[in-house]
Structures are given as C-alpha cells and as structure tokens.
Amino acid sequence: MFFRKSSRETPEKKAGLFERMKKALGATRENLVSRIESVLGSVPAIDEGALDELEGTLLAADLGVGVTDRVMTAVRAAHKQGEIASPDAARGVIRGQLLEILSVSGPDGVVGEAGIEVWMVVGVNGTGKTTTVGKLASRLAGEGRKVLVCAADTFRPAAIEQLAVWAERSGTELIRSRTGGDPSAVLHDALSAAGARGADLVLVDTAGRLHTKSNLMQELDKMRRVAGRKIPGAPHEVLLVVDATTGQNGLAQAREFTRATGVTGLIVTKLDGTAKGGILFGICQELGIPVRFIGIGEGLEDLLEFSPESFVDSLFQ
Ligand code: GDP
Numbered sequence: 001m002f003f004r005k006s007s008r009e010t011p012e013k014k015a016g017l018f019e020r021m022k023k024a025l026g027a028t029r030e031n032l033v034s035r036i037e038s039v040l041g042s043v044p045a046i047d048e049g050a051l052d053e054l055e056g057t058l059l060a061a062d063l064g065v066g067v068t069d070r071v072m073t074a075v076r077a078a079h080k081q082g083e084i085a086s087p088d089a090a091r092g093v094i095r096g097q098l099l100e101i102l103s104v105s106g107p108d109g110v111v112g113e114a115g116i117e118v119w120m121v122v123g124v125n126g127t128g129k130t131t132t133v134g135k136l137a138s139r140l141a142g143e144g145r146k147v148l149v150c151a152a153d154t155f156r157p158a159a160i161e162q163l164a165v166w167a168e169r170s171g172t173e174l175i176r177s178r179t180g181g182d183p184s185a186v187l188h189d190a191l192s193a194a195g196a197r198g199a200d201l202v203l204v205d206t207a208g209r210l211h212t213k214s215n216l217m218q219e220l221d222k223m224r225r226v227a228g229r230k231i232p233g234a235p236h237e238v239l240l241v242v243d244a245t246t247g248q249n250g251l252a253q254a255r256e257f258t259r260a261t262g263v264t265g266l267i268v269t270k271l272d273g274t275a276k277g278g279i280l281f282g283i284c285q286e287l288g289i290p291v292r293f294i295g296i297g298e299g300l301e302d303l304l305e306f307s308p309e310s311f312v313d314s315l316f317q
Contacts, residue, residue: 028277134166269295
C-alpha cells in the first residue's frame with residue numbers, strides 16, 4: 001500500500017477537517033440526501049409507491065443508473081425480507097450501500113530498492129491537475145516526504161510556470177523543461193535527479209491535451225514505460241484527476257484514461273460548490289478504483305485525504 005494514513009492528525013484536527021468537508025459538500029448533500037430524506041420523511045411506512053419515488057430521486061441526484069440499480073436492489077431485497085418497515089431502516093440500507101461502493105481497496109505496492117516512489121497525475125485539462133500536484137507536494141512534504149515535482153505538461157504553455165509557483169509555495173524542488181519539450185525526457189531527467197538528490201517521492205504533472213487524444217494516451221503510456229525502466233515498479237500510482245462539476249462527463253473521461261493508462265486511484269476536485277458530488281459513487285462503482293484525495297477549494301490546504309466513512313457521514317449527518 002503506497003498510501004499511508006496521515007499521522008499528523010490529532011482528534012481536533014480531524015474534527016476540523018470533517019467540518020470543512022461537510023461545508024464543502026453542502027450542495028451535494030442538498031441534492032442527494034435532502035431529497036432522499038424528503039421522500040422517506042413524507043411516508044409513514046415503506047411501500048411500493050415509496051420505493052418507486054425513492055428510485056426516481058436517486059436517479060435525479062446524479063448517482064447514475066448503475067449506483068441507483070445497486071442501491072434499489074438492496075433496498076427492495078430488504079423490503080421483501082420485512083427488514084425496512086420504517087424510513088429509518090431504509091435510510092440505513094442506502095447509507096450502507098453507498099459506503100460499500102466507496103470502500104474499494106487499491107493496489108498493494110512494494111517500493112523497490114531505489115526507495116523512490118513515482119506518482120503520475122493524469123487527467124483532462126482544466127480538471128485541476130496542476131493545482132492538485134501543488135497541493136499534494138505541499139501536503140506530503142509537510143508529512144516529511146522528500147518530494148520532487150516533475151513538470152511534464154509541456155504542451156499547455158502556462159502549466160510549467162504555474163507549477164513553479166506551486167512548488168515554490170510548498171518548498172519542493174521542481175524539474176522542468178521548456179514549453180514544447182519532450183515530456184518523457186523531462187521525466188527521465190527528474191528520475192535521475194531524484195536519485196542524486198535523495199528524493200523519495202516524485203510527483204509527475206502530465207499533459208491533459210496533445211494534438212490528438214491518441215497522441216496523449218500514447219505519450220502517457222510512453223511515460224509509464226520510461227518510469228518503469230528507470231525505477232523498477234514505477235509508476236507506483238497513476239492518479240486520475242476528475243472534476244466533480246462535470247458530472248457524468250467525468251465518468252466518461254475516467255473510463256478512457258483507465259483503459260489507456262492503468263489508473264490506480266482517483267482525485268476528485270471541485271467538490272466545493274457543486275451539487276454533482278454523487279458522481280464519485282458512479283466512478284467507484286463502475287471502475288472499482290479507490291478515491292485517494294478530494295479537492296474542496298483552490299488553496300494549498302484544500303486537499304483532503306479521502307475516507308469513505310467520513311465522506312458518507314458528512315453527507316448523512
Ligand atoms: P489543469 O489544467 O488540470 O492543470 O487544471 P488547473 O490546475 O490549472 O486548475 C484549473 C482551475 O481549477 C484553476 O482555476 C484551479 O484553481 C481550479 N481548481 C482546482 N482544484 C480545485 C478545487 O478543488 N476546488 C475549486 N473550487 N477549484 C479548483
């Protein structure tokens with residue numbers, strides 16, 4: 001397992017983080033849970049009519065067809081067994097299903113002798129990739145990792161400069177080339193530098209757009225191979241950044257990147273101020289890939305380690 005739970009979190013800090021997440025998820029809670037509550041709250045007992053209404057509500061709340069089917073199958077089965085006579089019991093089944101969907105485990109990894117982990121961060125332009133690399137660098141450096149950032153999005157003119165600012169803010173080292181340079185060559189240089197400078201984690205920002213989509217997927221694949229040749233087992237993580245505000249589109253992107261780049265984890269950004277956070281359940285259910293972090297704002301601190309329990313609690317409490 002490459003991800004270690006942060007050891008810095010005191011109970012007070014955890015409570016603060018939970019409150020921030022709860023606040024950021026306000027619109028999603030309104031769209032999803034408040035609607036469920038209003039169906040369940042309006043019926044004295046669960047009957048066929050209430051079940052139909054519940055199904056329509058889940059579909060309307062950006063959960064997608066797959067998640068709705070799964071949740072409703074469980075709710076109907078429990079109803080048949082006479083287990084959910086009350087709205088409260090129905091709420092418990094829904095909550096349990098949603099939690100199970102998010103509780104996907106990731107790959108178990110072993111870091112080779114070089115002692116260097118490589119995490120590639122991939123995703124469509126505008127999803128928040130570069131910002132997320134900056135936030136990750138800051139967070140992980142703060143936890144004592146020796147982080148080196150590789151600016152391999154050489155296609156988008158502003159990306160390298162933007163990353164340089166983030167790296168400076170987080171006090172981490174940056175390996176870059178000029179705009180238009182070869183991303184795999186920059187990665188190669190960064191991995192050599194990591195060895196020479198004693199870094200233990202290389203975060204790689206990648207392009208979200210090249211001349212064509214197949215160019216992009218080929219380039220990302222090439223980068224994977226370059227990383228693996230330089231450091232056995234690399235990349236240890238391929239983290240896909242998905243913008244929650246894009247709803248079902250985000251799911252389509254996730255499918256495509258997963259096919260081409262072997263995504264091992266998700267980072268869902270912009271959960272603040274969107275009602276479409278339910279997309280997170282759809283992606284986990286369909287792709288079986290765990291969410292690692294969530295973005296809840298534009299600042300350096302606005303990246304939270306993901307916990308399925310806290311996420312579901314913050315929606316249902
Ligand atoms: P990239 O093209 O994928 O590298 O995307 P950028 O990192 O340049 O981010 C695009 C925009 O999204 C910027 O304005 C960021 O500040 C913003 N952004 C990134 N993450 C978040 C987030 O979690 N919440 C909000 N509200 N904005 C974000």
